[in-house]
Amino acid sequence: MIEGMTDLSQLGVSRFRDVRVHDRFGTLLTLLVAAFMLNGFIEQRWARVVLVGIQIALLVVVYYSTRIDGVTRNRLLFPFILLLGVSIGSMLFYEGAGSDTILGAASIVSVLIYAAVLYLVVRRVMSERGVDLETILGALCIYFLLGLMFSTVFHALDVFSSTPIFGDPIARPDYSYFSFVTLTTLGYGDISPVSDLARRVAVIEAMCGQVFLATVIARMVSLYGAKDLAEQIEQAEQAGQAEQTEPEAP
Secondary structure, three states: OHHHHHHHHHHHHHHHHHHHOOOOHHHHHHHHHHHHHHHHHOOOHHHHHHHHHHHHHHHHHHHHHHOOOHHHHHHHHHHHHHHHHHHHHHHHHOOOHHHHHHHHHHHHHHHHHHHHHHHHHHHHHHOOOOOOHHHHHHHHHHHHHHHHHHHHHHHHHHHHOOOOOOOOOOOOHHHHHHHHHHHOOOOOOOOOOOOHHHHHHHHHHHHHHHHHHHHHHHHHHHHHHHHHHHHHHHHHHHHHHHHHHOOOOO
16 A cells, blocks of 8 residues: 555656646746846846846746756856846946946856856757647747847947947947847848947857758758658558458448
8 A cells, every 4th residue: 555655656746747847938938028128128227126037037947948957957057146146236236337347247147147048948949859839939939048148248248348339339228129130130220330349249140040040940840841741641541540440341
């Protein structure tokens, strides 16, 4: 009886773990969209407080969404803690333009966290054998992560550059705007980099947007086609078996 209870408890724990590690890319995408929207109010302290909370939530959700192993988790622990400390510090001590260096440091650490999350999500999505709603949401997460990561790169470059990389100083919300305009290759031209380094980073981001379409989306289309073909073959086999098992008419 005790052994039976043990088996049931292990079964319950196993099912609980299966539920816990189920993909949560919908939640992750919601947090990324919220982070993008909050970047429009990043100069206000309440927005930075909420953004720090969203970044912490990103770390928690990505753990369950990507099923990372213990070794990878240990490698990412230090940059995650560093991000938390610098983000909280920038939120507490930022009082205006005089504290730009603190914000630049926060942007550098944010690049690390977005890059780590991006790596984990890409690895999870590309390892899928089929296409479902979670896979599509994961692909959208990759796109938003690219835009948010490069927006922090541009901000860090602008802070630590001797001259403004866009010719004139711009507001902090403009970095995320420029990043996503570049990622989608819209190229409005209302904000343009003038420094050589910033121009090359912008080209790299635009190329990442094209590579995303050529790799992630192409793989999802191929997996969807393979799944559809497999379903057709399975249906044909089932129909053939049904015909073979039908009794012959007397």
